[in-house]
Amino acid sequence: MWRPGFAYLEQHQARITGYHRGFCVYSYHHRGTPDRPGLVLGLTRGGSCRGMLYRVAAEQSDETIAYLREREQVTAVYREVWVGALRLSDGKRLPKVLTYVADPRHEQYAGALDMETQAGLIARSEGKSGRNPDYLASMVVHLRHMGIRDRGLEDLLKAVEQRLEA
Template identity: 50%
Template sequence: MGSDMDDFWVFGYGSLMWRPGFDHLEAKPARLFGYHRALCVRSFVHRGTPERPGLVLGLDRGGSCQGVVFRVSAQAKPEVVDYLRARELVTNVYLETVRRVRLSSGEHVRALTYVVDRTHHQYAGALSADDAYSSVRGAQGQSGPNDEYVLNTVEHLRTLGIMDHHLEAIAGHLDAGAGAKVAGPQPD
């Protein structure tokens, strides 16, 4: 592993974990403190439309988030940053920032990540599982169906041994079919 100055890291907490879309040297489990994963962003492009918004994940203030950090070569940094800006900043609902994350080894690295802008009109805030399910079910955008996004995220979280009770409740009812009501844990 190169020195900290040579390394460029990107933190993924949602679809970046299972579809990063950029070349990287390695991927490692990591935890970001001060933010948590939340289905809190109304999607008008990737997983919904302005007429039928879907919901996607954002990093919202408080708590912590277990995700994946990707190490990128210094040479690839400009290309990766351009790619991530095109992917994540479509409507500017996310703020590009660098945050300290902890690897499972206990080592800390600084990683580029995108946190939700709570002042943006797409910020949905903390939704009940029922409200989130109603928004997700049937929404579709340029990147495909919203339910596919939630189900793929939950599946990948399970693979990593990460349990997100709020997403699990929504995914369970998406699997059960339309018209189901969501019961169970509410968002943190």
């Protein structure tokens, strides 16, 4: 959300329903390795989720989707899903936006792990894109910047920090 990596015309906060954000994907590449997997966020069934919506120029849509596939689909753990979204700035309903949803059939799908297991994996993991604790901390900071308080992620960050201090 905070580092889209592509050119866009507009960005807006939005909410989707039917999915929620969670550390439900084992990371073998960006935030861990196959021997020491980390955890990364994914969308999984149930609830709702606030995040960022980016509008790209029509002539750049194919290039943008190709970029996202290369970045997000390193191991094909996510499915591309077109969902409806509510743009929060004006309440406009958008019938079709692209998002990436964790595939529960994929070997890297972690599902709903308890807080201690999540904290243990995150505290010890590092991958090609950096330390797993830094990824979690960045998410918490950027959500706060957007005006979103995710108590679950904030509690998880505290648990990770306590492990790192020990």
